[in-house]
Amino acid sequence: MAILINRQSRVLVQGITGREGRTRTRLMKAYGTHIVAGVSPKHGGESVQGVPVFNTVAEAIDAVGPVDASVIFVRGPLVKVAAKEAMEAGVRFFLAVADRTPLWDVMEMAALAKKYGARFVGPNTLGICSVGQAILGMIGGSADSARQWFKRGPVGVISRSGGITSSIGYYLGKEGIGLTTLVHVGGEPIVGMDIPAVALEFEKDPDTQAIVLFGEIGGTQEERLAELIRAGKVTKPVIAYIGGKAAKSGTRFSHAGAIVEGGRGTHEGKVKALSEAGVLVVDSFSELPAATRNVLARHGIPVTARPVPDWYTAITDVKPNELRVRGYRIDEMMDRLPFGAVFYLLLRGELPTPKVARLIEAILVSSVDHGVTPPSALGTLNATSTGATISAAIASGVLAINQHHGGAVEGAMRTFYDAVKRAGQDGKGFEAVAEQVRDEFKARGQRVPGFGHRYHTNDPRTLRLKALMRDAGIAGDYFAFALAMEKVLSTSKTLHLNVDGAIAVALCELGFDPMVANSFFILARVAGLAAHFYEERTTQPPMRKINQNWEYNGPGPRDLPEEWK
Secondary structure, three states: OOOOOOOOOEEEEEOOOOHHHHHHHHHHHHHOOEEEEEEOOOOOOOEEOOEEEEOOHHHHHHHHOOOOEEEEOOOHHHHHHHHHHHHHOOOOEEEEOOOOOOHHHHHHHHHHHHHHOOEEEOOOOOEEEEOOOEEEEOOOOOHHHHHHHOOEEEEEEEEOOHHHHHHHHHHHHHOOEOEEEEEEOOOOOOOOOOHHHHHHHHHHOOOOOEEEEEEEOOOOHHHHHHHHHHOOOOOOOEEEEEEOOOOOOOOEOOOOOOEOEOOEOOHHHHHHHHHHOOOEEEOOHHHHHHHHHHHHHHOOOOOEOEOOOOOOOOOEEEEOOEEEEOOEEHHHHOOOOOHHHHHHHHHHOOOOOHHHHHHHHHHHHHOOOOOOOOHHHHHHHHHHHOOOOHHHHHHHHHOOOEOOEEOHHHHHHHHHHHHHHHHHHHOOOHHHHHHHHHHHHHHOOOOOOOEOOOOOOOOHHHHHHHHHHHHHOOOOHHHHHHHHHHHHHOOOOOOOEOHHHHHHHHHHHOOOOHHHHHHHHHHHHHHHHHHHHHHHHHHOOOOOOOOOOOOOOOOOOOOOOHHHO
16 A cells, blocks of 8 residues: 555646646656646646646536645745645645745645645655655656666655655665655645654555654654654654754754754754654664664564556556456446447546536547548558458558548647637637637638538538537537637638537537547547448459449438437
8 A cells, every 4th residue: 555645546736837847747647646637827728748737726626526636836935825726626635846935834834724624745845656656746756767766565754855765765675675655744844744744644554564764953853753652653663864963053954944943953852762762763874774674574574675567557457357447347337338438438537427428429420430432431441452351451541540531620629729728818709719710720721620521511410419518518618619710710601610620629628638539530430441341341352443433322311210219
């Protein structure tokens, strides 16, 4: 197990579009952290590393559901505002990374946390790493180094220094000692969860069997841990090193939280308190690994470190006789959920509402086939005619799907996201922004993606998708902009939203990333390509000439059977 954060924890990143937010989001995601949303005012509708961005924490939670933790990457003077917003929106644990957070602000954050029943780590913290599961912050430097340095095992680490936190993990790993969670409590004079609070969390964790502590001069955290040990509230063996031995009164040791004042917070006093409580305190940092190994052996605790996987997936968990997608059993979903709902679950991590599932199903059906003339169908037919296998023939068709065929959904989504964001920033109405978009595309000699169709003047699929969006209650800003764009584009001739544009509107309203937009078309069209493969193979001679001279010879117009109406 682990404390404070694990692989299932749903994480929000505040300040995700800033330099640190972007960089550390990449690190956290690469390590396996389940980041479900980001927040950055005036950046709603964007995405960072595939994570959807919202303007406020409340908007994010409304869209993606509850979150277990927030990581705050904003400048010190803004930390209190971000923390307050998170707690008011229902977040009950957060990590404040920035240094130079005003002391009075930290005191207010602590008071608010008490009011809301919340906890926090920091400020001025490198973060938390639950080994093999998740990282909050920037501990380890990179996902690769964190994986290489930190091995899984029985020891929890608490540290008042960011750099030393990673060093402890590294040197314990070299000694063959594995870890549960590493916590840098932060370097300010006042922090959220301090050494005693984290030690109590380790005491409750069944997988943590010993604690390694890096303490230092300043404050009373180490002394208060000694009190907990003497009171029997922390019973697991503790091995400690206290930095700043040579510091005198008034000396600052590395950061604001480590300063000796008026004889309080001295190295000597901390070592004495911990030693009298039964903690093994080593004289030098280099002694920590061997001392930890000896203590573990004395208590009969196995020291063998287990390697951390090179790679993680949060999609499917496979065990003997059990198969789960995003935590749900496949056998339980098989006869209860439509395929569209499961596809949504795969991409978003959570199940849609029944009405949204119906909309996703309709999107897939809308793109299932469009006759034999599209490039994807011709690619499949040509390959089939040569005797290619079904996989090769369908792959030939799929490879023909790109910007000019089946790829318009992605372009339309990017256009819609940008336009709605622009309307919010400029304070202009959707019609005014639509005129700008029209003029910009015209100046580049391009068509606005998602509007007009070479066959259909008023595509019936679009009309149906619009109705389903209204029924699902998601006809919001992107829907309104699409209608404004239709109006602006129809000055000389009617240019309606086409099926690609309607799909783009729906996916924008649902918060999908444009990079997965075309997967809906591809997934749907594979079904049609399979049908073309089978028809070609069973009704036509091999190596026939495929051309545009065709006609439909299937059943005439039919109504759906009563049981499907």
